[in-house]
């Protein structure tokens with residue numbers, strides 16, 4: 001698509017279309033503009049402690065909101081941002097915005113709330129990443145232990161030495177490190193275990209394998225047991241049913257995130273829930 005809509009401006013194209021060359025250039029142009037215009041917003045998805053059902057953290061998830069256009073989800077632009085290097089600027093904005101919001105919530109709420117931020121593998125090409133994080137924490141006043149950074153196995157495997165060094169520096173700040181989408185990527189387990197991490201986030205694909213069929217439970221159960229023996233906390237992603245939640249609880253998984261409790265929400269929709277410190281099960285009318 002990407003037809004010119006007068007005066008040298010490109011119309012945002014239909015992301016489902018694959019007229020690749022034109023689309024990619026238009027996307028790069030638009031994404032660069034989006035960075036300068038700060039057309040991004042963060043939605044936050046609650047992470048629940050399974051035992052208490054309390055919200056203990058929220059994951060910041062970026063969305064692109066171009067003017068006069070529907071919201072664009074990360075799966076439709078993050079990869080392109082990584083390929084063009086624009087992820088550095090976007091990632092910086094995300095980190096700032098999330099820490100600022102986190103610091104504000106922690107001043108107004110009567111309980112600690114952690115903020116999880118996704119970091120792209122490309123951001124680890126910046127050897128100042130840990131310094132940048134330290135700086136953002138200092139400026140925003142967010143306590144380091146209330147920041148969780150999420151990285152995938154692929155990140156760890158892409159630039160192992162460099163990533164290991166940067167992660168050690170990030171951990172030294174007191175920031176928690178989560179391995180995101182665990183089980184979904186290709187990585188050497190022994191390799192992965194050399195890295196400083198505090199949490200494993202079980203990929204949605206495994207959570208959704210928790211069905212009545214015992215064979216399906218083998219891998220999620222193994223991941224939870226592995227995490228426990230490595231002293232890592234476990235967060236199950238993509239929890240959609242009460243059945244999955246109960247299974248996770250039985251198997252010793254500590255935290256859950258998913259549509260069962262809440263989708264990612266804009267600040268104005270999430271904030272009232274945080275202020276009242278509600279149990280999302282009550283909001284949703286669930287009987288857990």
Ligand code: C2E
Pocket residue numbers: 045060061062073074075078091094118119120150180181204237238239240257258259260264
């Ligand atoms: P992720 O970090 O694994 O985030 C979880 C994704 O699963 C989110 O998609 C969330 O909306 C979705 N999700 C949560 N619960 C459920 C559920 O119960 N069922 C289903 N079907 N989906 C659920 P979202 O927001 O579209 O983000 C997709 C991915 O984009 C993220 O996966 C993350 O890898 C990436 N991403 C998002 N924000 C950022 C960011 O600020 N920086 C970077 N580098 N990547 C980001």
Ligand code: MG
Pocket residue numbers: 059118150180
């Ligand atoms: Mg994540």
Ligand code: MG
Pocket residue numbers: 180181201203237
């Ligand atoms: Mg994930």
Ligand code: MG
Pocket residue numbers: 181
């Ligand atoms: Mg993912």
